[in-house]
Amino acid sequence: MNQHGEAWKKDFPILDQQVNGEPLVYLDSAATSQKPTQVLEAVDTYYQTANANVHRGVHTLAERATAQYEAAREKVQQFIHAKETAEILFTRGTTTSLNWVAKSYGEANVQEGDEIVISYMEHHSNIVPWQQLAKKTKASLKYIELTADGQLDLDSAAKQITARTKIVALTHVSNVLGSINPIAELTRMAHAVGAVIVVDGAQAVPHMAVDVQQLDADFYAFSGHKMLGPTGIGVLYGKRTLLEQMEPVEYGGEMIDFVHEQDSTWTELPWKFEAGTPNIAGAIGLGAAIDYLTKAGVENIHAYEQELAAYLLPKLQNIPGLTLYGPIDAAELTGVVTFNLEGVHPHDLATALDMQGVAVRAGHHCAQPLMQYLQVSSTVRASFYLYNTKADADCLVEALIAAKEFFNHGTI
Template identity: 65%
Template structure:
């Protein structure tokens, strides 16, 4: 895996006089030169709008844009490109389902079930929908290690449940949830399942047909692609039932003075000029990850997590959140050090060229469940090494000593 590190030019720099150690990929991953080159090529040679013109540049842009859609389809094994809607990212994807599907289907007294580990993007849309429709918002209880048991799932989902919305991999705990089994239980009760795969798609293979999920969202910027682009997968029959939530150019078939009709899938959900360069860049990122192999990425990250857990456990006063089994978590570790605020810790590490995350990670209900206001988080990806973890551990020891001396 170390061979791929050279593909990321941003890593070849010093920060505050130290070689950069980037451990914040859960927030956004770095981009390989292969992706940057494809985006530059589009703007240099093919820049044009899609689906509109008949000239050469327009045709080339359209071919690349729709070619990237096919790459997304293949990446998650959807049945058809009709099931792949370009969005700004997972947040937009989840809001699209809550607004376009939820508002049509949810009635007073219906149940919507989420978990305490959800990112705000997969919490607030359902919270607001429940308030609007006078539905019941329920939560899966978590075990002490931040996992969800299938027994809890069975005891929580009822025949009143209409939507189960859950993350595939937690951006705080690292927990990998049993999506296939949860989907099966939801379907037994006539509910649909909506999956936040923002943290999963960059790190492990996803097969939406095998999982039998109804909707699933991904974000390009977390998987070596550009910002501002992502995709919503939805089963074709469900997408056909939904009305668009954004109107304008591109998504229409025919417009009259008092009525309009919509294009077929997937374009009826893609009003306006899309993020063409972003979509093409996302396609290039998928090519890059596919060449490496998602299985290889998952194996590499499990090895890094196992090593990091081993080394971080040697630091007195350091608490780690989430499952202790590296095979049950994605490539991140969230932690705190006694009597050191995460923001102070991240600042000291940054002075040594080490980039981590600190805060509530857009998961305030989970912070409350953990009985803390904030945590620090180190997240790993294909370009990270055990040497990066050694630098992190050394930095954590130094920060701990510094704050002990000061206070």
């Protein structure tokens, strides 16, 4: 399986460089993934051969661009197993997708006294929109607690989700703990009380097979840049019945049917939500990323990441003074490993690792309620993807040991 990592790594030119005189070991894919040559070339080819606005022109380049843009939508639909392309909306990213749901569906369906249920492991993008909705509608915002090993507490979920609950918004995979949540089971809980479920899939879609119909998710959001695609492109999946009821969040060109002097009507799904010139190149790049992930096999990627986690975790546990957060069973994780080293601030540790060529993320990871729940101010996160190897894991361990020695004794 490790051969796969080495083979995949060759497709990512950015990884073939040195940082601070050391070979780059990139372990920050949970923040943004690197892009394979195939994606870079797809975007470049679009700009060189098909650059034009979509849906509006009848000339050759416009038709070519439109065909490629809509082909990308079809790839997304097939990749997450949506029923139809009308249920796939292109957005700027997960944050935009979640805000659209809170603004359009939320404001139309949540009233004073209703409940919105989230969890302590949510990214700020899946907290702040619901805070604002709760304030605006005078609804109650409730949190599902976590188990001692950093997983969603289903007993707590059963208590928090009640007959007054209108929206349950949860991450599929924690961006800090790497925990994989049982979304299908949580969907059943939500639907049993008549609530809809909104899923933040930003950390799931890049790393594991996702079937929105099997999950029975009402809304599912994710970003292109975390799954080998360009920045500035994202997806909101929504069930057709819900999307048809919702009003657009943005207005302007492309999303209209007809504009009268005092009123306008909207075009059909999915375009009624996509006002203005879309990120055409981003969508085409996302389509190329999906081609790459499909060829690699998301099941293979998930298994490989779990193999890397199973290899790394025991080595980290053997470092005195290192505290791990989240599950320590590789079968319950994606490629995210979060930790702190006793006596060393996470930012200092990340800087020391960077001096050895190892790129990790330090801070609160846009999850401050989780940090408070864990009773820490910040942590260090190493996040692996298909292009990482066991050699990269060894480099992380060696760099941590060297950094520990430096902070304790002033030498490396």
